[in-house]
Amino acid sequence: MINNGNTYNLQLTRSRLKEKVALITGGGSGIGEATAKLFTSEGASVMITGTREEKLKKVTKDIQSNGGNTLYAIQDVSKEADWEKTIQALINRFGKIDILVNNAGITGDLLASLPDRTAEEFMQVLSTNLLGPFLGIKTAVPFMQKGASIVNVSSIAGITGNAGGNAYTASKGGSRMLSKGAAIELAKQGIRVNSIHPGYVETPMVQDMRDANAFREMAVGSTPLGRGASPDEMAMGILFLASEESSFMTGAELIIDGGFTAF
Ligand SMILES: NC(=O)c1ccc[n+]([C@@H]2O[C@H](COP(=O)([O-])OP(=O)(O)OC[C@H]3O[C@@H](n4cnc5c(N)ncnc54)[C@H](O)[C@@H]3O)[C@@H](O)[C@H]2O)c1
Numbered sequence: 380m381i382n383n384g385n386t387y388n389l390q391l392t393r394s395r396l397k398e399k400v401a402l403i404t405g406g407g408s409g410i411g412e413a414t415a416k417l418f419t420s421e422g423a424s425v426m427i428t429g430t431r432e433e434k435l436k437k438v439t440k441d442i443q444s445n446g447g448n449t450l451y452a453i454q455d456v457s458k459e460a461d462w463e464k465t466i467q468a469l470i471n472r473f474g475k476i477d478i479l480v481n482n483a484g485i486t487g488d489l490l491a492s493l494p495d496r497t498a499e500e501f502m503q504v505l506s507t508n509l510l511g512p513f514l515g516i517k518t519a520v521p522f523m524q525k526g527a528s529i530v531n532v533s534s535i536a537g538i539t540g541n542a543g544g545n546a547y548t549a550s551k552g553g554s555r556m557l558s559k560g561a562a563i564e565l566a567k568q569g570i571r572v573n574s575i576h577p578g579y580v581e582t583p584m585v586q587d588m589r590d591a592n593a594f595r596e597m598a599v600g601s602t603p604l605g606r607g608a609s610p611d612e613m614a615m616g617i618l619f620l621a622s623e624e625s626s627f628m629t630g631a632e633l634i635i636d637g638g639f640t641a642f
Pocket of ligand 1: 405406410429454455457482483484507533535578581582583
């Protein structure tokens with residue numbers, strides 16, 4: 380038991396999110412899928428969203444067949460109207476929102492030099508990775524109560540620069556600072572906002588990219604632990620930030636990168 384004014388009982392049981400309602404964007408694959416599965420196994424009711432219905436349907440079915448409470452909605456996170464529809468659907472179904480995980484993201488071409496990057500692609504990456512989380516916070520906060528938690532999935536690319544990742548790095552640095560600004564503003568309402576910074580994680584995002592093998596070799600080679608992470612290892616960090624176990628953390632960065640940024 381810790382004394383944080385609320386005297387929570389921190390139980391290491393499978394019910395760390397009991398009675399909580401969460402929205403996870405990009406829940407049809409990778410880190411979002413792992414997080415949805417972990418959250419529901421910890422007692423949360425979860426809405427997953429994304430643009431690919433087949434993927435969302437499959438994750439929803441998997442979770443429901445394990446007794447989890449979940450539903451999906453089609454949503455493009457870069458569209459304000461989609462956010463309004465999604466949050467309304469979540470409130471209609473569950474009556475509240477306790478946790479928002481802004482996870483959906485795209486890399487753009489991670490190997491494009493600055494002169495070769497088009498302005499359109501740059502803006503597309505920013506629209507998904509930075510405007511998306513902003514719209515999510517803006518739309519969800521009016522429905523949130525004291526004790527709510529927002530987790531923005533940034534990246535080590537939001538901490539360190541790299542050649543070729545100019546659009547992605549700009550978006551993830553933006554998401555890191557969006558989290559801090561929101562954390563300060565929302566603290567008086569008792570809403571916490573933190574960011575998580577994954578290193579190289581074995582998901583479709585990096586497995587399906589151009590020159591995936593060379594990129595993997597480079598990323599794993601620069602990771603002191605000498606391997607890529609599983610999506611579950613990110614989900615554990617997101618669970619910590621979403622739950623009351625991190626009740627005195629806000630505006631913080633949780634780096635889970637196998638030591639990549641330790642140099
Ligand atoms: N895999 C890694 O190595 C790594 C490293 C650091 C950070 N991240 C971040 O983790 C998050 C999850 O990525 P992942 O690795 O699980 O990859 P992923 O490709 O499996 O997941 C991303 C999800 O976002 C969805 N998505 C993309 N654009 C969207 C949009 N406009 N609206 C709604 N959904 C959209 C995709 O359909 C997909 O399901 C991303 O924000 C990514 O930047 C990943």
